[in-house]
Amino acid sequence: MVKKKYWLTxxxxxxxxxxxxxxxxxxxxxxxNGVAQMNAWQALALGAVQGLTEFLPxxxxxxxKVVPVALGWGDPGVAFTAVIQLGSIAAVLWYFWTDIRDIxxxxxxxxxxxxxxxxxxxxxxxxxxxxxxDLTPSSTPxxxxxxxxxxxxxxxxxxxxKWQQAFGESQELRLxxxxxxxTIPIVFFGLLIKALIPDFDNSPLRSLQAIALASIVMSxxxxxxxxxxxxxxxxxxxxxxxGIFMGLAQALALLPxxxxxxxxxxxxxxxxIERAAAARFSFLLGIPAITLAGLVELRGVxxxxxxxxxxxxxxxxxxxxxxxxxxxxxxxxxxxKKQSTWIFIWYRLGFGVLILLFMK
Numbered sequence: 001m002v003k004k005k006y007w008l009t010x011x012x013x014x015x016x017x018x019x020x021x022x023x024x025x026x027x028x029x030x031x032x033n034g035v036a037q038m039n040a041w042q043a044l045a046l047g048a049v050q051g052l053t054e055f056l057p058x059x060x061x062x063x064x065k066v067v068p069v070a071l072g073w074g075d076p077g078v079a080f081t082a083v084i085q086l087g088s089i090a091a092v093l094w095y096f097w098t099d100i101r102d103i104x105x106x107x108x109x110x111x112x113x114x115x116x117x118x119x120x121x122x123x124x125x126x127x128x129x130x131x132x133x134d135l136t137p138s139s140t141p142x143x144x145x146x147x148x149x150x151x152x153x154x155x156x157x158x159x160x161x162k163w164q165q166a167f168g169e170s171q172e173l174r175l176x177x178x179x180x181x182x183t184i185p186i187v188f189f190g191l192l193i194k195a196l197i198p199d200f201d202n203s204p205l206r207s208l209q210a211i212a213l214a215s216i217v218m219s220x221x222x223x224x225x226x227x228x229x230x231x232x233x234x235x236x237x238x239x240x241x242x243g244i245f246m247g248l249a250q251a252l253a254l255l256p257x258x259x260x261x262x263x264x265x266x267x268x269x270x271x272x273i274e275r276a277a278a279a280r281f282s283f284l285l286g287i288p289a290i291t292l293a294g295l296v297e298l299r300g301v302x303x304x305x306x307x308x309x310x311x312x313x314x315x316x317x318x319x320x321x322x323x324x325x326x327x328x329x330x331x332x333x334x335x336x337k338k339q340s341t342w343i344f345i346w347y348r349l350g351f352g353v354l355i356l357l358f359m360k
Contacts, residue, residue, distance in 0.1 A: 037310055038076050042068075043317035046076060047084050050317075051324025054088040054290075055283065056332060057222065057262030057344045058351070062211045065256065066355065069208075078201060082297030083314045087321025089294050092287055094322075095329050099284060103179075106172025114166035171236060175284070178243020183288040185251040190293075193254060206256050208355055214257030215352035222266045223345045229269035235277035242271055246278075246285055260286055262348070265341065275336040283329060 038046065049067050053060040064081050068074060093100070167173055193200055204210060233242075249267035253260035261282055268278025 038073070038080060038313045038317065040313050040316045042073055042076075043080075043084070043313035044320045046080075047087060047317035047320025048324045050081070050084050050321040051088060051091070051326075052328050054085070054321075054325055055092070055261050055328045057259050057265050057341065058348055059211075059215065059218075059253075059257050059259035059262060060088075061256040062215060062259075062351075065206070065211065066208065078297065080310075080314065080317070082294065084317035084321045085290070085294045086298065087318040087323075088325040089291050091322045091325035092283060092290065092329065095326055096284060096287065100287070103172045103175050103284075106170055107176040110166040110170030110173045114162040114169075171239075174239035175243075175281075178238060178240045178281075179285050179288065180243075181240060182243035182247025182250065182285050185247045186254065186289045187292065189251045190254055208359060210255070211257035212352040212355035212359075214255055215348045215355070218258055218262050218266070219345050219348035219352065222262060222269075222341055222348070225266045225269035226341050226345065230272040231269070231274045233271065233273040233277065235274070235280055238273065238277065238281050242268065242273065242281065243285065245271060246282065250285060250289060257352075259348075260289065262344070269341075275341065276333055279332055279336050 046064065046068065049063050050060055053063045064076070068076055167177070197203055197205075200206070246264045246267045249263040250260055252258045252263045261279070264282035264285060265275075265278050268282060269275065271278075273281070
């Protein structure tokens with residue numbers, strides 16, 4: 001059963017967003033080239049929506065598309081959402097800075113120890129330090145063809161053996177490898193979609209109906225994972241297999257409505273990972289993907305001219321996004337230590353059904 005304080009937190013957050021939305025409707029921005037120009041109140045509200053939904057398993061893309069339309073603000077445009085997403089990037093880097101530092105330095109240290117580590121030289125007695133005094137048969141080098149030392153070791157096998165040694169001894173290296181391999185699928189499929197569907201932002205896959213269906217399907221999958229998941233794998237046992245599997249699930253988040261954190265959390269539960277551990281690894285796994293996506297979108301924004309009156313709104317939205325993102329991360333990690341994901345399952349199911357009903 002969900003504790004009252006969690007319901008209070010959720011209700012308060014929603015009330016803040018609604019209150020900001022009510023204040024914003026009194027001074028809607030203008031529309032330029034089909035893109036609504038957000039004022040400061042609207043930017044504050046959408047920053048809160050971005051922050052709350054980026055890391056909760058309910059899809060930020062879906063909410064940033066639905067909420068402005070529901071409040072009658074119009075589409076804020078890709079540029080606006082890309083900029084305020086930088087707030088979420090800053091928040092996750094801020095929250096997990098210690099983890100990022102420890103994983104990076106730990107992985108580097110393990111590799112240095114395995115590949116560059118120096119072995120201690122054999123001890124030599126002072127009385128035997130002069131090789132001319134050592135005339136024992138054992139000290140005489142045997143240079144017969146059969147006894148010639150192998151001066152060309154098997155380098156490939158040696159490299160693999162050292163990697164396996166470092167990998168087995170260092171949890172940080174296992175986590176870093178899992179995160180690196182888990183990032184490849186979303187980068188690959190993201191580039192593939194860009195190449196095959198240049199106008200993906202306006203494709204039917206980003207329609208409200210597609211978002212609703214994705215939300216419903218993902219709610220059912222998360223419910224199934226919650227029921228079947230054994231939740232016996234702790235954070236300390238995570239590594240390559242979990243990174244690859246959750247990375248493949250993360251690639252599904254390229255479709256609006258799926259939710260990056262939702263898909264990875266679902267995959268983690270199916271693997272038998274503890275809820276809080278799956279969420280923590282999901283956030284770490286998402287850092288490269290979220291950062292790369294934000295930088296790609298920002299590159300497009302910088303190539304355009306931003307109206308001067310929009311600069312304040314962008315700053316307000318980004319700060320709001322950072323604050324609410326940080327709060328959402330801290331809240332979810334604490335929540336999943338004691339509670340299940342059913343609150344998100346029912347929310348996503350209701351969210352998808354409501355969209356379909358209003359479309360009719």
